[in-house]
Structure formats: C-alpha cells, structure tokens
Amino acid sequence: MFEVVEHPLDLARLVAAVGRADAGAIATFLGTTREHNAGRRVTRLEYEAYPEMAIREMRRIGQQALERFGAKAVAIAHRVGVVEIGEASVAIAVSAAHRDAAFAGCRFAIDRLKEIVPIWKKEHYVGGEIWIGPQRGGPPDSISIT
Amino acid sequence: MFEVVEHPLDLARLVAAVGRADAGAIATFLGTTREHNAGRRVTRLEYEAYPEMAIREMRRIGQQALERFGAKAVAIAHRVGVVEIGEASVAIAVSAAHRDAAFAGCRFAIDRLKEIVPIWKKEHYVGGEIWIGPQRGGPPDSISIT
Amino acid sequence: MMRVRLRFFAAVRERVRAAEATRELAGPTTVEALWDQIRREYPSLGELRGAVAFALNQEYVDSKTMVQDNDEVAFIPPVSGGSSRHQDV
C-alpha cells in the first residue's frame, strides 16, 4: 500500500496492510508536525507532492526494504495539504519475521523517503513561510520565499 | 500509559497517548503471533503476567527511554490470555522531537521488556505446548511441559 | 511468627497447581530458602530447567534477600523472549 492522500492518515490501515501470518514484528513510524522548528513558532505545515512519481518512489523504497532487510511487507502513506500541529504527515509500517528486520526496514524507509520522494513541505510560522530543504546532493539550506 | 489487558490491543490509543506538540516523530512496535516458530506449527499463544509488577517494570522502562534517549513520551500495552495468529501481544509507542530518539527509545523498550518484564508465553503448537524462555542470566533454553 | 504471600506463574504455577499461597515462617528466611522449601513440597518443580528469579513486593531482589512479615514473594520463571541469541520476534 503506497499512497498520497489529502485526508488524515490512519496508521491502523497500514498495520493491517502489512500483517502476515509469518510476521512476528511490525515497526511503524509517524512523522508529526512540531510546534517549534529551528527557533520558529510553527503554525502549520503544508505538503505538496508530485503524486505519480512519489508513489513510484515509495513503491521502490518498499521493494528495497524487502530485499535488503528481509522485511515481509511495507506500507507508506503521505498526506498532502495542510497538516496541523500534532497531526501526522507521513506513516510507514513494516512487517518482518523478527524485530531487527522490522526496525531496520522502517528506519530505512523513512530515511530514504526524506531523501528522494518528491514531496515538499512549506512551513508556515509566526512571521512568514518557508520551503524546507535540502535534497540529496544539494546544499543544506532552505529556499526562502518570504 | 502502561497496561496489561485481556482484550485486543489498540495501537491508535497508544499513539494518541504519546502525541506531543513538541514531538515530530512517533515510532511504534507491535509483536504479533507467527504461524511457525522453531520448526513448529503454532496454533495460538497464551500469555500470563504478574500484572502489578509488569506495569511497574514497564513504567520504569518508559522512564529510562525518556532519560537515555530524550524521548518525549512512552506507552506500552501487553495483552494476556490467548493471542491468535496475526494478532498483537505487545504494543509500544515512543514519541520524540526527532526520529533517531523515537526509534532508539522504541527499540530499547521492546528489548528491555522481553528481558525483564514478568510476562510469560506458552506456545500451543501442533503436537504440544511449551513455555518459552529464556530470561536474563538463564540458559537459552525453554521449559518443556509436554 | 511471619506470614508471607507467595505468587506463582507460568510453569511454576502449573506445577504448584495454584496461583498464590501463604506460608507462616518460624524464623528469618531468605527468598531462596523459601523457594527451596516450596520445591521440597512440590518435587515436580525440580524438573524446571533454568533458574527462577525472585521478586519481593514486586521488585526483583537478590536470592539472599530476607523476607519480612506481610511480604509478597514471587518466583519468576524465565520470561518470554529475551536473549538476542534467541530472538523470537
């Protein structure tokens, strides 16, 4: 299950999607909106995706998690649009026979997602807004549009 | 939130319990019943707890995850009684500002739980039943009661 | 004269055929000596592989810890999962 959706994420759906009779472990990750970032008071985040390509890259990441870590199944969902403080923008679930593989696969998936999946985050904070970077190979800065 | 319960676990409740405005990451773990273990065809698992002490030890593990990894909040729930194939026996959720701490805290919690929390698992398999060990310091064997 | 409450779990509970019991003790006793007494009462406990751990009032304690009046003593057989040599999930 690899999705880009406009509504709140439902972790239980992802967990159900990766459940297997031969899986003894499911690791999940939720990325949520923090109220403060880099000294700024965040009011909300806004995500934008290149959805067709994002889903393709998510599916590839899922396949790599199976191959590299022996995970049994992977599900990834990313929300787009406004995500309020405390709400989740990304959810990942990875099942495996044992917990080592489940944790390793889940960690790999979120790291890789943040590196390459074409989804952008605009941080709205008290006093302005900013697109948050960076991407693989680029400088570790942000693109200010305020 | 630290619980020993007789009903199916609800991961969403744990996630809600660890949500914080200053947490950007929530890592969770579910331990589920596998259909095969050590070459045996498992029919179901049955868990038994020393509930008062188990909750005390869970709370201590949660506190250690906060102190050692800088996690923001920890929730642990363990189910007792019969847990069928594919169902979860243990659920853990750990929130933190960033994902490193969330994953490290969650991994620590499940590892530690399995070492010291007084909860026992009887595996019912085709042809018998067996209490699964071992515990910290003990030999890596099982106590057969068939 | 001291009275202590005993808690039995898992393989221990099954062999003792009780989840709890009380015992009256005539003199100073360690948790380990109490366990030895229980094992004499229930010889089938001798077949258990792996050492039990001891909890006194719901905290792990050393085997030489003395019990006091009204204490709750639990004999903790190996817990499920555990060793990384033997990761179950």
Next chain:
Amino acid sequence: MMRVRLRFFAAVRERVRAAEATRELAGPTTVEALWDQIRREYPSLGELRGAVAFALNQEYVDSKTMVQDNDEVAFIPPVSGGSSRHQDV
C-alpha cells in the same frame, strides 16, 4: 517538432505561477537546457537556492538526458527533510 509536458512544484511552481505547461521544441534538447529556457522566461527562478533535480516521465534522470516527443519533464526542487545534518523529524 516535439511537444513536452512540464510539471512545476513547490517554490518553482509558485514562481512560475503554474503547476504545469507545455512547450514545443524545435530540436534535440537536454532536460537541463529546457530548465535554462524556463529560467530565462521566469527570472525570479534565478533566486532559488539549491540545485533542482530532473525527472523524465516520473523517474530521476541526469541533467544531460535528452527529451523526446510527448515526454513529461519535472523540475524537482529540494525535497523536504533529507540530510541527516538537518534532521527535521
């Protein structure tokens, strides 16, 4: 004569003031040359910090990749999160 579909996102989309566009190309062109053409059309894109990446038909490609008729070309500004130097969650 080739026709290509262009996709714009995030900071690029805001400066171009469009999520997509089409362009007709007279001769062989790389994705990078196409980006240079777009930047000439929209000078405010020059202020973007960080290099864009290129996607051709929804796959990352090298900047020297040639576009073909009916291709979809996307200019990918830095994605959110990413570097461990700068872990956001």
